[in-house]
Structure formats: structure tokens, C-alpha cells
Amino acid sequence: MRKKQRTINKQVSLTGVGLHTGRKCKVQFIPAKENEGIKFIRRDLPDRPLFLAQVEKVVDVVRGTTLGSMDNRIYTIEHVLSALNGLGIDNVLIEIDDSEPPVCDGSAKEIVDVLLSAGIVEQSASLNYFTVDSPFEYISNKTLIRVEPSDAMEIECEVDYEHPHLKKQTLRFTDKDDYSKEIAPARTYCFDYEIEALKKRGLAKGGSLDNAIVVGPTGVYNPGSFLRFEDEFVRHKVLDLMGDLMLLGLPLKAKVIAKRCGHGHNINFLKQLLRERQRPSPISVG
Known part of the structure; x- marks a missing residue:
């Protein structure tokens, strides 16, 4: 198994339609420093709220996994997180211009493809499990x-x-x-x-x-x-x-x-x- 943390080499983006909103939306993946973990940002909101990818931050599980609070939420993040897990990416900032990322074709394939196009780089910090x-x-x-x-x-x-x-x-x-x-x-x-x-x-x-x-x-x-x-x-x-x-x-x-x-x-x-x-x-x- 891996011994070092990893991030992506460059910023990449993906556009599509939200599964639940039906609106066109865009997600950007941005390289992050060691030990930063996975973080989401809602770019469409004035205060650009930050959502940590932590189970304690889950507020709803109806037809998807939702992070946030009563005021601000980000929906159906499980396919994005799955792609990061499957590719072994530990540190990345994810900016979204709506309340959910694109559903793409209903799988994680397009997310994986765009992340692979960015390149995955090893960082110097050790990886804990x-x-x-x-x-x-x-x-x-x-x-x-x-x-x-x-x-x-x-x-x-x-x-x-x-x-x-x-x-x-x-x-x-x-x-x-x-x-x-x-x-x-x-x-x-x-x-x-x-x-x-x-x-x-x-x-x-x-x-x-x-x-x-x-x-x-x-x-x-x-x-x-x-x-x-x-x-x-x-x-x-x-x-x-x-x-x-x-x-x-x-x-x-x-x-x-x-x-x-x-x-x-x-x-x-x-x-x-x-x-x-x-x-x-x-x-x-x-």
C-alpha cells in the first residue's frame, strides 16, 4: 500500500448537470498541500462556505450523501469522493458553482478521467491509514x-x-x-x-x-x-x-x-x- 500522501498535478474542471437540481454546474479540482485533506467550497454563495469531507459534517443521506449545516449544504458528493478514494488522492480542494457536482453519466468514470488528466503526484508527507x-x-x-x-x-x-x-x-x-x-x-x-x-x-x-x-x-x-x-x-x-x-x-x-x-x-x-x-x-x- 502507499506510504506517501498524494494530490493532483494541476487544476482541472468538469461541467454537467446536477442530478437533483437539474441545473448546469461546474466542479473544479485544485491541488492541495500535504495534510489538507479533502475540502469542498461553494463558489456560488457570497461567503464561499467551506465543507470538510468528514462524517461528522453529514447532514442528510436521502438519495445521496450531503455535507453542511442547516443553512448551507452540498449534495451528492459520494461519486467525487469515490473517485478520489479509488485513485488514491488524499489532498485536493474542490470548488463547485452550485449545490451539487455534475451527475455526469451516473458513474464516476468522467470524474476519474478528468483527475487522471491532471496527473497524480506523490507528496513528501507520510500517509496514515x-x-x-x-x-x-x-x-x-x-x-x-x-x-x-x-x-x-x-x-x-x-x-x-x-x-x-x-x-x-x-x-x-x-x-x-x-x-x-x-x-x-x-x-x-x-x-x-x-x-x-x-x-x-x-x-x-x-x-x-x-x-x-x-x-x-x-x-x-x-x-x-x-x-x-x-x-x-x-x-x-x-x-x-x-x-x-x-x-x-x-x-x-x-x-x-x-x-x-x-x-x-x-x-x-x-x-x-x-x-x-x-x-x-x-x-x-x-
């Missing part, structure tokens, strides 16, 4: 998220919707696998019956078959029922989970087993894990 010395488990109804000691980052993920066209899928991903090819291209998805409820809540204004997989009683609605992977659904779950794991503030060096997880469960798991770490326990940073 979030590690665990004993298992820790989060259980809620049918959801299980478990973390175990490991010398590498490993994720075993399972989805099971008991739906005729979205049945059980499992995937194992490690830091030795190619995130840019195996995880980043997997698109977000929803069921057709969820769309009307999302619209009534003022969400998914920018959603379309160009940036999401929609599943219904007869199968996938997208043209040609096209999927990028046979198990694209569980791959996207891994994508989202890797984004939420970045909110620990350090890259995770452990094995994560996740069954039927989502943003709400991911964040609750991380909060409980951090609370457990504050007690006399074997969970540590190293």
Missing part, C-alpha cells in the same frame, strides 16, 4: 456492515432486492484491482416506482436514462436494456461505499463486508465506528 485491530459490526434489519483487520483495503459487497430483474449480486474488490475499470464506470440506478416520489420531493430533476439505470417489472428501461457489467448494480454499491468511506478522513486499511447497504447505513456505520474508536478499544490510526 484508518485501521482496526478487531472486528466491528453494524446491523440494522437486513443490513450488515462489518469491518475486520486486514493488511489491505478489501470490500465484499452484496445487494439483494428480491426483484425479478435485480436479484442477488456479490462482488469482492481490493486495492489491487483497477478501480478506474472495475468500479468507476458502474452507474447509479433506481426502480421505476421510486421516480414519482423523488419528483414530488423536488429531487432527480436532472435524472434521465442518460445518467441512471431504471429497473421496472419488465426489466431495465434503458435503450437495449444495456448494462456495462452483468453485475453493474453491486459494482455501483461498492462505488458509493468507497465514497462514503472517504469521510473517515483517512484511507481505510481493513476488510469491509457490506450487505444491503446504502448511504444512510454507511454513515451510521461510520459514526458508530468513530464513537467506538473514542473508547478504550483496539481501533486505531496507523
Whole structure:
């Protein structure tokens, strides 16, 4: 695993439409100094508020992970964070001119591509990891998220919707696998019956078959029922989970087993894990 922190070599940007706002927006990635971590800035607001990528700053988990306060928020940051996690980028400033970054094609592929175009550079500061010395488990109804000691980052993920066209899928991903090819291209998805409820809540204004997989009683609605992977659904779950794991503030060096997880469960798991770490326990940073 890496021993040094990393940032990007130059500033790059990406434009598109916000998933929930439906508005055109732009995100800029700016190199940051060692130990700066991941920070977001809302350029569209007069005071240019700063949002730290920390689980304590999460204020909402409805159809995405939201950072901020009651006054200022930044929505659906999980794909950006996932790309940074997958590429091993520790320090970067992210400026956005709206309340959420572009949804792109519903995956993290375009984000990965633009970050790779910037170049990734190693910094002189040593890299610390979030590690665990004993298992820790989060259980809620049918959801299980478990973390175990490991010398590498490993994720075993399972989805099971008991739906005729979205049945059980499992995937194992490690830091030795190619995130840019195996995880980043997997698109977000929803069921057709969820769309009307999302619209009534003022969400998914920018959603379309160009940036999401929609599943219904007869199968996938997208043209040609096209999927990028046979198990694209569980791959996207891994994508989202890797984004939420970045909110620990350090890259995770452990094995994560996740069954039927989502943003709400991911964040609750991380909060409980951090609370457990504050007690006399074997969970540590190293």
C-alpha cells in the first residue's frame, strides 16, 4: 500500500448537470498541500462556505450523501469522493458553482478521467491509514456492515432486492484491482416506482436514462436494456461505499463486508465506528 500522501498535478474542471437540481454546474479540482485533506467550497454563495469531507459534517443521506449545516449544504458528493478514494488522492480542494457536482453519466468514470488528466503526484508527507485491530459490526434489519483487520483495503459487497430483474449480486474488490475499470464506470440506478416520489420531493430533476439505470417489472428501461457489467448494480454499491468511506478522513486499511447497504447505513456505520474508536478499544490510526 502507499506510504506517501498524494494530490493532483494541476487544476482541472468538469461541467454537467446536477442530478437533483437539474441545473448546469461546474466542479473544479485544485491541488492541495500535504495534510489538507479533502475540502469542498461553494463558489456560488457570497461567503464561499467551506465543507470538510468528514462524517461528522453529514447532514442528510436521502438519495445521496450531503455535507453542511442547516443553512448551507452540498449534495451528492459520494461519486467525487469515490473517485478520489479509488485513485488514491488524499489532498485536493474542490470548488463547485452550485449545490451539487455534475451527475455526469451516473458513474464516476468522467470524474476519474478528468483527475487522471491532471496527473497524480506523490507528496513528501507520510500517509496514515484508518485501521482496526478487531472486528466491528453494524446491523440494522437486513443490513450488515462489518469491518475486520486486514493488511489491505478489501470490500465484499452484496445487494439483494428480491426483484425479478435485480436479484442477488456479490462482488469482492481490493486495492489491487483497477478501480478506474472495475468500479468507476458502474452507474447509479433506481426502480421505476421510486421516480414519482423523488419528483414530488423536488429531487432527480436532472435524472434521465442518460445518467441512471431504471429497473421496472419488465426489466431495465434503458435503450437495449444495456448494462456495462452483468453485475453493474453491486459494482455501483461498492462505488458509493468507497465514497462514503472517504469521510473517515483517512484511507481505510481493513476488510469491509457490506450487505444491503446504502448511504444512510454507511454513515451510521461510520459514526458508530468513530464513537467506538473514542473508547478504550483496539481501533486505531496507523
